[in-house]
Amino acid sequence: MAKTTLSKLVPFNIEAPEMPDSMTKKGGFITLFFIAGTLSGVMLSGFGWLANLIVYLVQEFNVESINATQIANVVHGCINLLPILGAIIADSFLGSFHVAAISSFLSLLGMILLILTARLSSLKPPPCEIGSSFCRAPSKLQYVVLYLSITTASAGLGGSRYTLATLGANQLDKPKDKDTFFNWFFFAVNASGIISSTAIVYVEDSISWALGYTICLAANFIALAVFLAGQRFSRCDKPKGSPFTGLLRVVVAAVRKRKVVLSSRNEDYYHEHCETSKVFEPSSDENRRRHRSDGLIARPWKLCSLEQVENLRTVIRLVPIWSSGIFLITPVAIQSSIAVTQALSMDRHLGSNFKIPAASIIVVILVSSSFFVALFDRFVFPTWQKLTGRPLTLLQRIGIGHVIIVLSMAISAMVESKRLKTIHDNKLEALPGAIAPMQVWWLFPQLVVIGIGDALHFPGQTALYYHEFPASLRSIATALVSLVVGIAFYVSTALVDLIRRLTGWLPGNINSGRLDNLYWILVTAGTLNFMYFLVCAKLYKCRNIEKEVDANSSFDI
Template sequence: MATTELQQSSSNLDSDVQISTSGGKHGGWIAFLFVTGTVTGLTLATWGWLANLIVYLIEEFNVKSVDAAQISNVVNGCINLLSVVAAIVADSFFGCFSVTFFSCCIHLLGVILFALTATVDSLRPPRCDKGSPGLCKLPSRVQFAVLYSGLAMLSGGVGGTRFVIATMGANQHDRPEDREISFNWYFFTNYVCAAIASTAIVYVEDNVSWALGFGVSVLANLIGLAIFLSGRHFYRPDKPQGSPFLDLARVVVACFRKRKVLLSSGSEDYYHGYNGKAKQVAATPAKNFRLFDRAALKTEGDLKPDGSIAKPWRLCTVQQVEDLKALIRILPLWSSNLFVTTPIAIQSSLTVIQALTMDRHLGSHFKIPAGSFQVVIFISTSISVMLVDRFLYPIWRKLTCRTPTPLQRIGVGHAIIVLSMAVSALVESKRLKMAHDHGSNVVPMLALWLFPQLVSIGIGQAFHFPGQVSLYYQEFPVSLRNTATAMAAMLYAIAYYLSSAVIHLVRRVTGWLPDDINKGRLDNVYWLLAVLGVLNFGYFLVCAKLYKYQNNADKERDASDSGSNM
């Protein structure tokens, strides 16, 4: 999840940064230091509660394990969906600073509310008696209302800052190479802080107290917000430029309103822009999806005497029409990626449940928190991205004299992620066998057996998600590049919601996912995901074979740049 979501920020750079460069004291590395400090505080605060959410729901709110995984999936889906919304709002209306400040405050309130649920006994139900798990008391309506209110504020706060603050950091620089360095530091800061929070803060929550762990998150949020406000005199002001999604909506509306108008083959009959100047003038509309060409077809009353558009929702430029077509052309590839992300979302939550039933001791005194196992994915992805960029791609270029295309990278990621589902199934089969042999809730099997499936997921993400970002950025029209990789964040949002639907369907149709997974067949769930992954990989290969790169002239350069910037 982290790789896809962090990469989205780079695509927002071009439009969200129509900045005022007046005044040498504004922007630069001093301003970026304040942004980095803000990211540090907010990331520590976020992963302080998010990494251990499933365990908190199970142990403190008596939520069933699979239900807790479902809630976690919904929360992650909301975070990714709201990230797209926040980016659009920042671009269109309020700018980066206002959206980041408001989101920081919302997140702070959410963390404080979560800390209260861990501190005030009346805000959570009595803890379960481990000897009589069937007698656990469920939370009351008031307790559920407080819990879900906190989760709503936390989701909105994380979603509102995750990509907007990254773009704001890059906005402080004029030179492209400085912007690339700023993004590299942003990636590094996020991974390091996520790893620290998922280990240190989660350890405090599991071994000292939940209240203290959430208190650390509150403090980190306060420090991040204070650093952010301290740098307000150094930040460059950004000016909202409007969202291209509004232009796409106009194309659809204009096409519908002119659905009875006959198409023309003459270029002069289509509108190319005011005074003949569009953002990127296309001579004639492309031959595919011609029904949308009606939106750019000039009819009586569409233009003012000076040549500008009289009715924006009835006439669009040719370029706006081509922008919409570009989105439609890439949708099949996008949908194939959706069914790769969904198994990852399912596995990320079920792995925590597996870890709770396994021996998590390292030595006689240290016990790995179940919520910390996601750190393996962070580390694996980070190391794999570095190795792929510095070693694998250069070897590929020497052997083939070509740079790997985005589709090739995505394909390799597909295959490795499908393999990880098979590895997960094999590990779970071994865990279930030991559970049945020993007949205990905690299986005498080291939780380190979960590492292979987590490492393989990280390796797959190192290929798959950067390839996605590169593809969207390269193939989308220039006018849409500022929000191109919002498609990747939207992918994650839908995947988490879809994963909840898949788990719910499996529970209704089969007996594979009872509340006690030792009595179920989680291995069958993983095998099902592996089989669906193989079928989806075939679908991806068909889509990739049929897809024609739209920006052939830039393909090699863009692919090379994408690889070198990771």
């Protein structure tokens, strides 16, 4: 269907909206202290229980390791899908401030329930001895309380994270200040994740689960108090309606006007220019036919602008590249969860008295990713441009990230093969929970390589969507990466479940399984997905709609 069919429009004069008082008299850098405090507290609390969830399910609720991995994948998926829902609710109904406040409160309730499951013996089954085959499963009531606490805490963490990013950016006026804020936003998220995955996880593993969760509760409570204290300084944006409405109107208009005779005159179509708030108006006859007496649009769901049509076409053109990201992150999602179960069956002692918590192994990815993001930005990319005379494009960065992630899966397969050989040589495969005489350091190389891949493809995808998406969809564009991660966790859960049903590679006791075969499947799937990405990247032509980049800048799509 020709795009002009979709864009028969109603001409009307657009007046620039007045800036509300709340957006002019408040805001500024003073509000960022409150937002940073809130973000740090919420992330410390959220990562504090999320990073150690698999261990908690295995050790305290007698859940089999693979089942615990599947539950953790579902939880990660929910947390990464919720930012999209939070953005829609904030834009359409409540505003960013209220969504962030409600989410922080839900996170607080979830932590209270988790503390109860850890402290009250009636809310969890009796402990299971290592190597024993007689482990009592949780009762229905215990499962209900556990899942309710996880669901509530997940809703709070997922709903607040990117909403706080939007709220923080809204406090600033200059684009450069907003860019600086986003840099520090992601730094705060990573720093909170590192602290939670080490200090809080250590308290949970070595001292008490209840004490660790109480620390998370205290951090969450302080975060909510700081956030509410900053309300008097903050710009509380008013709901403006869902950005998806304009896209949906194009689809509805296309169906309803599929038989409309096209006009060859450009002036017969409405060209909306939001930057200048001007329109091109057709003849007075057209005005009389398409205006009501009060000057408003007669049928907004039957009429749309050329710009709305082009916005929808841009979104559709990006879908193939976006979809390749799902199968790029799926192996990472599987690896992040299974690495914890692998660490549980390996020697984690550092010296004679200290034992590395299994969940803390994931912090290697965070540290690696943070280090290589800085290294690429300050050294590798500028050096590449000096040597070649042109910058490394965003699509090239994403493609290299694909290759590195596939490489990490190959390393994972070889390390797991060695771990299983050690298990079989010591005849430990029949003992659930048996520890292989193999240091946990063997897992570090694959996790470091994953961090390198993340440092390339995550920023690359975010920048690509931000610069290519229409200006009206920028907030959704930055959340698309989170949506990819959420879907990837669900895909990883389905893939692992499918392999469990079709093969005997993933039993409850991974020491008697063939986890290395799963990694080789991921290598094959990742290679095919990389080929798919190359085709999509070759066919995709960047719009370069972002005009704010300086002409002399080295930025390139």
